[in-house]
Amino acid sequence: QVQFVESGGGLVQPGGSLRLSCTASTIMANIDDMDWYRQAPGKGREWIARINKGPYVKYKDSVEGRFFVFRDNSKNTTYLQMERLKPEDTAVYYCNTFPNVPWGQGTQVTVSS
Numbered sequence: 001q002v003q004f005v006e007s008g009g010g011l012v013q014p015g016g017s018l019r020l021s022c023t024a025s026t027i028m029a030n031i032d033d034m035d036w037y038r039q040a041p042g043k044g045r046e047w048i049a050r051i052n053k054g055p056y057v058k059y060k061d062s063v064e065g066r067f068f069v070f071r072d073n074s075k076n077t078t079y080l081q082m083e084r085l086k087p088e089d090t091a092v093y094y095c096n097t098f099p100n101v102p103w104g105q106g107t108q109v110t111v112s113s
Helices: none
Strands: 004-007 009-011 018-024 034-039 045-051 057-059 067-072 079-080 091-095 107-111
Touching: 004 091, 018 034, 018 107, 034 067, 034 079, 045 067, 057 067, 079 091
Parallel strands: 009 107
Antiparallel strands: 004 018, 018 079, 034 045, 034 091, 045 057, 067 079, 091 107
16 A cells, blocks of 8 residues: 655744655556645644646645645655745645545644744
8 A cells, every 4th residue: 555755844934935745655657636734733634735647736725826736756756835834834744645545644844933
């Protein structure tokens, strides 16, 4: 079963940028839908972005225009480029396919001055 490993999180000031990576244990080109999710402290996990083979992309309203998802199948990796970060973007970020497979560890993003 495919597994995903997220990386690239960290502490960033409001207005800053980060690029998250999601590397698959299998050939990314064989995976259609790749989604990014996040879970803020005390809240449930929420979907924020999708990219498929098209590549068709779709975003949650709260991140559209600030977050950009893209994939590099040659590296079996999907990326989430996050711009103009806000404190409310603080969360653990995860990637997964659809239907979901077991979740990875995620990567922590903290936006704070």
